[in-house]
Amino acid sequence: MKNSSLTLLTLLSLTNLIACTPTRVGDQVAINSPAQWQHAPNAQVTEAVDLKTWWQGFNDPLLNELIDKALAANHDLKIATARVREANAMVTVAEAALYPSLDFSLSGGREKRIDRIVGVPSGQGIKLITPTADAVSGGLAARWEIDLFGGRHLEAEAAAAQAKGSKEGLHAAQVGLLAQVATNYLELRGVQQRTSILQENIALQRERLRTLQAFVKAGLANEADLARQQTLLQSTEATLPTLANAEQNLIHRLGVLLGEPPENLEHSFADADADAGPLPKQAPALPNLLPADLLAQRPDLRLAQTEVSVAAASLGSARADLYPKIVLSASGGLGALAVGGFPSLADSVYALGSGISAPIFNAGRIRAHIAAADARLDQVAANYEKTFLLTLEDVENAFVAHRSATDSFSRLTEAEASAEKAYRLVDALYSRGAGNYLAVLDAERSKLAVSDERAKAQTAVSVAMVSLYRAFGGGWRVDARES
Template identity: 30%
Template sequence: MSEYRANIAAGRAGALVTEAALAGAGRSAQQPAGRLAAGGARLPLRGLLVALATTLLGACSMIPVFERPAAPVPASFPQAQPSAAPAVAPPADTIAWRDYFADERLRNVIALALDNNRDLRVAALNIERARAQYGIQRADLFPSIAVNGGQNAQRVPGDLSMSGDSTVSRQYSANLGFASYELDFFGRVRSLEEQALQTYLGTEEARRSAQISLVAEVANAWLRLAADRERLALARGTQQTRQESLDLVRRSFELGAVSALDVHQAETLLQSARADAARFETVVAQDQNALAQLVGAGVPATLLPDGLEQAVATVAELPAGVPSEVLTRRPDIVQAERALLAANASIGAARAAFFPRITLTATAGTASSSLDGLFDGGSGAWSFVPQLRLPIFEAGRLQASLDLAEIQRDINVAQYEKAIQSAFREVADALAERATVTERIDARRKQLAATQNTLKLSDARYRGGVDSYLSLLDAQRSLYAAELELIGVRLIEATNRVELYKALGGGWQ
């Protein structure tokens, strides 16, 4: 803090010199009207240009030197296998979503979502709002020049006038100039402008992050719909097969070949498949509603997936061997860094508040007691009013503002580090699932093949009278469950590719 105190003392000493110079320039601030036509306005105009040039050349910045915090994560992801061709495979954040998703139907659905999704629209409007706010803040770097014209009329009663008669005086004026323009010697206005700029740039990163999330959500919703449609088709096919089996058992019961227990067991199995079919019909309808909400409009039936088998092939494979430093390119990480830069700039504004503030007000125009004489020769008038504000006693307000800005900067540092840690975990979780999903799919496929063989053997043994119908029902249930589990793990594989693409920052372009 002693450094700040020394800067404050130096700034106050410099302010005294500046104040003396401004006082010399402003001694003739109110000149008679006739001086403008005779060239009297050149002195304040020259002084004004010198002051503005001094501002541009001598303004200093109080913003601390920015140093990006070190990423509090390992240099490589756990369970990430080295890529076979690391120099050839492009990073995920450089792959456009149209190139990553191969199915034309899915690409069209994503395009509809990008055009109609309300959350993404709000994110885009936030950019426009931040751009407007930045334009407002940036305008403070320049003087606000305006033309003013007016009339001043005053009546003096007779008992207050020297002549004893009431009088009415009028004054007309037309001026061009600016008021309260701050000479930014110590960078306060520029620090605020930098803060607004970083906030604006951060909203652009927020929109990109929202687009990444939207692309991933639409793709996952589309894949879930494909999987649930396949589950529905499986349930309906199983229901039809079990209905045929029940009819066969009933005919056998009528012939006395089986017992009533076999009929009831077959009926139980049929109703279970019927309930699953009804449940999956509801799930498919809900999936379509969720997809329509994400898209922001109705999705044509021609763009809906037929099944998961075709949908999985549309999601590209990503190399796993990537360093964790790629996370710094993720839009949400860049947004957190922009917020940190904005907080850093606010420290500069808080530091500059300790130093003097110099503002200028200048006008030039004409003035006359009559409207028709407003533009006659000798009616010129000008004014030049420099002002200096030097903080002496603020009851700790300025120091508290600086402390607040520094604390906010520290908060943003912690948020930036947390954003990196969260992104690292997302990638690590996706890689952890990816490391075992291939083995899970292989196990489920072999399990399905084994249950199919078990069903064939159970059916043959039942028809041969070796086993009871209960063994055949168990084999049918096991086959149906194995088929559902295979669909589920294939969906996990597809959504894992989408989640890894999202976690690595892909989908914003």
């Protein structure tokens, strides 16, 4: 009874020591977060914004369809998902070391050996023979390394943190993918809108050229005016190939993001120039998050934090190598030996054992390993702080870009209206013979330039909004169980 109580007490003591994990290292890094954004709009929205499905705020069915396809077929997401499965499997591998291992073995065979000679009575005395022996053995063997100082537990924690980091890598890939699809799509719509404006102006300039040719024949205009109009038309037409090239490149990029051959989407956008409407007039509301919220929302920050946890656990595991290791083992089984002509022998066997090992001299290998793990922890902690600063920069830059693009678009919209008014007034004067045709060409050129700049500014506003949501880590939802 005393032995049983002593054994139970010993096991409880070992359990308590293991639970304490005396070599554990803290993984908390102090992050100094500003209270507010420096360049955020003064009037922040108060309603909650769904960061997970932010692109739906553009109210563009085609954009929604493209993003659904990308989430289902993008190869970067498939790679990231496979990495998550791999990391989860490695957690099981690491945790298996915390438990005893149990192995089964079975062997058998027949042998005839010259060093095994048996004397057998015969009519002529004792006859020496080498009999054939049949041997069979089998049993179970168990081994358990008691994790007295928590080294194995910390290795399992490091593997679990790596698995968590792989999930954050998947989230980061998703955030980047959604931003790329939306950006390329909006830029494509912008190019198509600019192409539509350009084609409208080309048609108008051709009509002007035909009218001017008629005026020259009638003596109402000179060859210089005709040459100027031809020059303007040709220079305007020369812009079309550049826009067509940009359009094809954007379509090809979208195809790759959607996991399709680049040419597949060309059929979907074959009539895009004819059917393309304006860029989405509706846009998502500005995200209303504080700088400290990025620590939970940005996947790259969460990934950097898991790297700190991995390094801290690895350092604790390295320190555990300084302490003794205790191993318990047990084996048991059955064996049988049959030698031809003799009764078969069979018996059960078992073995119980324990062992302890402790480092005495290893030429500084263990302490060098600890020093390397400690340096690794310093690296990832500094990288965590740096990543947070980069995210702050990312958001502030996105706010500045959005404000700049919005201001430019507002002013260019007003300038386009003014240019249109000026063009109509100059054209009306020329039609009544009170104006100069060169002034008409100048007004037309100004209108074309301003309309093109307005379309580019409108595209920049939409793209800046996408950049802002990417900077806030939009595109996935924080699970309360993972926070």
